[in-house]
Amino acid sequence: MRVTINDIAKKANVSPSTVSRVIANNPRISSTTSEKVLKIMKEMNYHPNMIARSLANRSTKIIGVIVPGAIEKAFQHPFFPEILRGIASEAHKNTYNILISSVTEVKDEKQVINELAKGGIAEGIILMTSRMKDPSIAELIKINFPFVVIGRSMVDSEINWVDNDNFSVAYELTKHFINQGHKKIALIGVSKQVVVTLDRLEGYKKALLDSNLEIDEGLIVEGKFFDDIGYGLMKKILDEGARPTGVIACDDVLAFGAIKLLTEYGLKIPDDIAVAGFNNLPLSDYSTPSLTSVEVNAFGLGAKAFQLLIKSINSNYEVFNKAIVPAQLVIRNSTLKQV
Amino acid sequence: MRVTINDIAKKANVSPSTVSRVIANNPRISSTTSEKVLKIMKEMNYHPNMIARSLANRSTKIIGVIVPGAIEKAFQHPFFPEILRGIASEAHKNTYNILISSVTEVKDEKQVINELAKGGIAEGIILMTSRMKDPSIAELIKINFPFVVIGRSMVDSEINWVDNDNFSVAYELTKHFINQGHKKIALIGVSKQVVVTLDRLEGYKKALLDSNLEIDEGLIVEGKFFDDIGYGLMKKILDEGARPTGVIACDDVLAFGAIKLLTEYGLKIPDDIAVAGFNNLPLSDYSTPSLTSVEVNAFGLGAKAFQLLIKSINSNYEVFNKAIVPAQLVIRNSTLKQV
DNA sequence: TCTTATTGTGCAACCGCTTGCCCTGCGTTT
């Protein structure tokens, strides 16, 4: 049987409460007693039961991270681990642990929330979602539980969220293409379900308009975000006769797929057609040509999310915060004509 | 205040124990009572407190995953998230949640273990480690706590572990080079600290010996595993005058670094020199030329680890299991001479 | 020398849920 506070108390000839106070470093305990108890704790290799403590304290020092859908799908893309990394880094600095939960066949959205939030396991929740309206959000609002959403979510209520400034950086990226002399620029991988891509679309459009270029709907292609169907999307554009000189993909993986096709079609990058992506995958730097991309700083996104969450946990009055984490354009060879 | 089992009991005119039994679906409760109670639970939006339940049950349905060093370092490489994905996938199927902890400045190895294991938070622990001798292992053995190590670890005691068959696949990969006519094959990124690389080294040597090729120590270059210093390692080899016709890197990132340098030196891949890596990064398929690599199935590794862990948790007698997850050679253009 | 603080501990209730055991009431058996 595991050694408890009572065992220590007996051995030390003090009451359990004294032991508890020793552990808590309560100043009311004399150093004599304290040392005696500490010594015995070491001897017996004791460590307080965190569950019991949590129950008594109503504080677990755990935050929940809920991943959309099954985790095996979500983590397919490096973006999510990277966010998690940011969350974990910040959480661990604050001695919080993080509990990962995801929606599966055996546990649906509601159950996950129930367990973590109402079940008292987590003190707060970070929701990784990219959906326009996540039912979990409504639930969390209803029970008034601290949470922050990663990815601007289109809900009516005031909530905490963090996101990149997708609009601005898409604007900037599009401007970059325009400055390179491009007039027909395709945008692939937009999805109505995924807020970030919509923001990017807006930035793209604004940039074109500001430069008096027309918006050609034939150059804007929808596509699922996470599948590497850049190949197919690109094929569609070309086969329909459109001849863009530049392509912006909503994700680097999409961009690589597109490049694969373009190469097959005998087009040289960037001379015949320039290509850029988003999310700045680690290897975008290594590809040939290296890929212009947008560093979204997923790590920073995660870290910021935790910071907002902890603020929310510790404040009673309801203040809601948003944080825009800047994204940075990384220009590489795939959009730079050779001199 | 959160609604408890007592509130429900009062409202339903039954005892708390009855409510508890309703929740547990205990057959002793009549369906009449059961329905009445369930109805009230819904009405009051009740969900049992998992912490209290865990305390009473001595079961948390949580497993801990301990990441070596600070999580922000470890997760730099896609290998770890991929393992985590495997763990989480399997865990969630079994309605286990996973708690991520990592060793930081504020919480050292021992504290992390204490909290998770002795603190009763986790029922078992998965240790991601690649070090030869991890002090955490000794600690876990000492307190007789269920755990499994990912990555064959060189400890004397019997423990649970999972790993890839690095030896065999390295053998196979080296043979592949040899079959392509290579006689001078470099191996870069070997590190004494990292067991997997040592296993790979063994497989590499064996393959050479079996083909009566000599082992040239000048072609075996040590290097930190996770840094993208493939560039530098490769440079070292060439600058020292060695002229391999093939290069095996212990990681794809290293391979990309090497390729970068080789390209700068005007060498064509694979015609002048063939290159292969390990870990089969998602983008190894997209690079030009596409990179021959080894799919280590990190996902499977994680999943298997969980399976062993759950077995260990549920069995009282001490049986220790090892699992070798097969790794698969993925041959691509970087090692195939053009026909 | 007799209060009055001050310091150091112990008591016991509580956090919210589980579970072994006991009790009641009713239908069966003989």
Add this chain to the structure above:
DNA sequence: AAACGCAGGGCAAGCGGTTGCACAATAAGA
């Protein structure tokens, strides 16, 4: 009609801590 079995629930003691309050002993003040 007495004895018995069984279904359905309640009691209360945990699980392993925390903490407000009471209290004893010692130090300080009058």
